[in-house]
Amino acid sequence: MILGFSPREVLPERSAVLESLGIPPTADVPERIEGIYARAADLLNSTVAPVGILATLSVREFGAVYTGEGRNESSSPVADIYPRAEHVALFAVTLGGETSRAIDQGFESGDFALASMLDALASEGADRLAELVERRFEEHLRALGWDTPGGTALRYSPGYCGWHVTGQRKLIAYLETEQIGVTLTDSCLMVPLKSVSGVILAGPSNIHRFRPTYLFCDACETRSCQGRLRALFSEGATEGRGRT
């Protein structure tokens, strides 16, 4: 299933973009930086062509995709979670190639501040797009009568948390992402660069709970999973999900 989105839908939160550039939410942002942000947001709006592709599959079928080329860590959160999932879908999303070209042009022309702001906007925007697809899948399940108490759909991507990036080959082949203009390089990076792929696992929220004690967790610099889990299990987390 191919999913279309409007440019407005992928425009990320301003605070998230500025924070990714090291500007804290409490900072008094100078006018000239606000001006750069506004120009970059306009540029994002005029260059993005957000699109996604989604395919449901069985837990067993996903097992074969997840195995990939046999290079995953011996244990991982996804390997522990997916057998308990009630519904599974693969997805890929992209902002299209025009935004990446605009970023490159910004750097080439010397407008470094604009180019880096646009890059930050696009990175956050691609993540937001993935989140929109995650929500649409959950809504789709609800519309079909999925009513597991506390049921939550969360996404996981190759290249993180023990799922080797080469796993992306099977995932991309299964989805036939060339339909939305996404291809893989020899080193398994998606082109256009501002793209995200992965699996959405839906089930009782508890299946997503894990401790960061896997072998690779020690070397992890981001620990972003912890923020996501906190958001999922914090009191009053109505939507039951955090950002990746």
Added chain:
Amino acid sequence: MKALSDITQAVIRGDHVGAGSLVQRLIEAGVPPKTILDRGLIAGMDVIGEQFRIREIFLPDVLLAARAMVAGMDRLEPLLVRDGIPSQGKVVLGTVRGDLHDIGKNLVAIMLRGAGFRVIDLGHDVPPERMVHIAREEGAPVIGMSALLTTTMPAMREVVELLRKEGLHGEIRTIIGGAPVSEKYAREIGADGYGSNAADAVEVVKRLAGVALGGSPGPGG
């Protein structure tokens, strides 16, 4: 000289048009290019670097200043080359093999240029052999490597090992950076330095370039 301090202020303001025309005016007035570089442009970037370090300003401010610096350098560089004035040093930069993410590397390149280094930017997806070959061919004392993915980080180790194998370790130093990389990882693979951000990377490269050119190693070097 007020005109030099005007250039410094133009850099600090991020006024690339002003910085370019002020540099041009001083060139035409016969001020030595090295003086304009050191006491005008680099002086401005030094202030910016310090303001960024103490979080008085943010990355976009630094990049605006860097654009002003580059506008001045565009006019000065041919004259510095003509006069045989050496740069602060050469640095070979690249995103490692298999990785296409080069924003972080681009920012480091801009900041290094702003600090007076000559940067040979090899782009992204650069094989270890190419990094080492170019550094040797260009006589660059430092190789800077960037990676955004945990799966491409091992290519950094390959560069370090290749330098060892070719007897260049110590002559050519290495600095690494990128989201999944840490100081601990740099030590593990035998890299000579780690930059946690672009401004930090410039300070580390300054130290490494000094070491490789015959100075004494700094802390952690």
